[in-house]
Amino acid sequence: MLNQSVAEELVIIDLNEDKATGDAMDLNHGKVFAPNPTKTWAGTYQDCKDAEIVCISAGANQQPGETRLDLVKKNLTIFKKIVSEVMASGFNGIFIVATNPVDILTYATWKFSGLPKERVIGSGTILDSSRFRYLLGEYFDVTPSNIHANIIGEHGDSELPVWSHATVGGVPILELVERHEEYKVEDLEEIFINVRDAAYHIIEKKGATYYGIAMGLTRMTKAILNNENVILTVSAYLNGEYGTKDVYIGVPAIVNRDGVRNIVEVSLNEKEQQLFDHSASVLKNILTATFENEPIS
Numbered sequence: 001m002l003n004q005s006v007a008e009e010l011v012i013i014d015l016n017e018d019k020a021t022g023d024a025m026d027l028n029h030g031k032v033f034a035p036n037p038t039k040t041w042a043g044t045y046q047d048c049k050d051a052e053i054v055c056i057s058a059g060a061n062q063q064p065g066e067t068r069l070d071l072v073k074k075n076l077t078i079f080k081k082i083v084s085e086v087m088a089s090g091f092n093g094i095f096i097v098a099t100n101p102v103d104i105l106t107y108a109t110w111k112f113s114g115l116p117k118e119r120v121i122g123s124g125t126i127l128d129s130s131r132f133r134y135l136l137g138e139y140f141d142v143t144p145s146n147i148h149a150n151i152i153g154e155h156g157d158s159e160l161p162v163w164s165h166a167t168v169g170g171v172p173i174l175e176l177v178e179r180h181e182e183y184k185v186e187d188l189e190e191i192f193i194n195v196r197d198a199a200y201h202i203i204e205k206k207g208a209t210y211y212g213i214a215m216g217l218t219r220m221t222k223a224i225l226n227n228e229n230v231i232l233t234v235s236a237y238l239n240g241e242y243g244t245k246d247v248y249i250g251v252p253a254i255v256n257r258d259g260v261r262n263i264v265e266v267s268l269n270e271k272e273q274q275l276f277d278h279s280a281s282v283l284k285n286i287l288t289a290t291f292e293n294e295p296i297s
């Protein structure tokens with residue numbers, strides 16, 4: 001955020017106040033190298049009162065071998081407290097949620113906050129889609145911004161690639177594989193597996209992932225503050241789109257100053273639709289199990 005001078009003010013709030021203070025000091029020491037200074041400090045929930053965006057990334061992260069869905073209980077308790085404190089400040093902006101399992105916690109933030117669904121957005125599969133475009137760029141030796149390809153569904157083990165609409169400079173990837181011997185379907189399958197499992201690989205090596213997601217969250221923040229109407233694969237609330245209802249899940253969506261303007265409904269092929277339905281049902285089952293004994297409004 002600071003490197004890209006996205007916001008005028010950045011407040012860090014953490015249960016561990018020393019950590020927030022240390023982070024603010026550390027960031028401020030780099031301020032002179034940023035394009036424009038961002039006023040940065042360690043604050044309290046009172047500072048959310050007039051914030052345009054509150055991004056929640058607090059909570060437990062995965063330990064090696066743990067899935068994102070394993071974190072539900074721990075992080076739901078934390079979210080109840082955080083969202084109620086933010087709302088008590090008078091906050092009336094847009095929530096961006098990153099904490100895992102992000103689709104479930106975005107739903108919980110929507111319910112706990114009482115804000116319109118458009119103003120609660122999860123990072124969803126923005127990072128997975130970016131990982132996908134990077135790896136496809138390496139494979140086809142083309143810069144990732146010229147690859148258009150999405151991962152949709154749960155940000156987690158049941159996510160899926162939308163091969164039917166993946167292109168390199170407008171040329172469908174499935175056509176490239178058919179026409180050129182050097183490109184193979186098995187390689188594409190391996191690329192997807194590496195995307196899906198990327199967090200596990202990074203967590204095994206360094207304990208957590210942070211640079212990629214920070215850049216993804218910064219991208220979302222810019223889209224909102226600059227009223228960009230840009231299409232990003234985020235966790236958005238579905239109300240019939242893609243044949244499913246009452247779930248937050250990763251889909252392409254147009255993001256602007258109001259949050260999610262529209263869901264972009266790409267026509268999936270039969271296999272993709274089945275995988276998407278499965279992914280949505282994984283999330284819905286967790287939502288039912290999580291919230292059935294616990295009214296959340």
Ligand SMILES: NC(=O)C1=CN([C@@H]2O[C@H](COP(=O)(O)OP(=O)(O)OC[C@H]3O[C@@H](n4cnc5c(N)ncnc54)[C@H](O)[C@@H]3O)[C@@H](O)[C@H]2O)C=CC1
Pocket residue numbers: 013014015016019057058059060061062071075078081082098099100101102123124127155208209210213
């Ligand atoms: N959506 C995505 O693509 C990604 C999501 N994540 C998720 O982000 C979350 C955080 O991960 P890390 O930053 O690696 O963890 P971390 O342990 O480095 O940071 C979490 C912070 O939350 C704070 N915290 C805990 N309870 C709190 C509370 N009640 N109020 C305020 N602050 C509280 C802790 O003090 C800690 O500083 C995890 O759930 C992780 O899975 C991480 C990377 C990518």
Ligand SMILES: CC(=O)C(=O)O
Pocket residue numbers: 068100127198199209213
């Ligand atoms: C931790 C996580 O969700 C990720 O890096 O994808």
